[in-house]
Amino acid sequence: MKTGYCYDELFLRHTYPGHPESASRLEAIMAGLKESGLHGRLHPIAAAPATQAEIARVHTPSYIDQVKRMAERGGGHLDPDTYVNAHSYDAAVLAAGGLLALTRAVLEGQLDNGFALVRPPGHHAVSDRGMGFCLFNNVAIAARDALARPDVSRVMIVDFDVHHGNGTQDAFADEPDVLFFSTHQYPHYPGSGWLSEIGVGEGEGTVVNVPLPPGTGDSGFSQVLEQVIWPLARRFDPQFMLVSAGFDAHWTDPLAMLGLSLAGYAHIARELVAMAAESCQGRVVFTLEGGYHLQVLAYGVRNAFHALLGEQTVSDPIGPSPHPERPIGPWLAEVMQAHHLDLQ
């Protein structure tokens, strides 16, 4: 497999003292890739800043301008959680551009697949507002770009961050050509993502939310893959897949209470790679969202790269959650009913 990544030191300059969404996240990931020897086996793709027009496919010009001006003034806050410093606008534009570059490299056949190691993250950002540590919605901008190509008319986005990808859902809720799938702890930040949110108008049925109770872990996620994601992918038949990869559903994450292990995360990555192989010639690009335990990030991304390379290697020095897992049968039955999926 020819697997690519995108990284730039500018992503480190968007950081804020004491904030969990800090430069140390990407530093831990890059150190892990080098230590494992994976770094030399992956193809680097240079990021170029996304243009105003590319970002404006998802965000309003006035919001883009607001972030730019805030950075020019030295920084500020878009909400109590979401900081902007003097470098944030440039980093955010480059993060969006990095995922765009990787997406294009895969769709143009230079790479089989890839993982954008970018910051700031994007999946909470809505058209006219940044929130939840997110400035511009990288994954939505990349999906729009993919759909502008004549050979791509259906894109599937899988969001396994512990938080609901509200911004991505908002961007495509009324569009039948994007299937947005999200697993997330519920109730939890940002409050949306209940299973009755299934899309609107022509997009009805192409938003799929699997809200999960605290404690859901590896076996719950395996059930979701088997019973919901696989059948949905087969029915929707995407031509390209994007993955909002958040590592904050790990049982040690300081911001949430789901129970995935690193082995569970690796299983998800392998399954998504297999799904892409079956439906879209393997064309899948992961992009970094959340995850605030540095060792989990480092190993989670390493394992995802092994999956992208088609390898079974899994490193899990932390081990499984010591807490018993809650059964998710009732939740799953409701999701399947809402989306007309048969019990397998």
Ligand SMILES: [Zn+2]
């Ligand atoms: Zn998150």
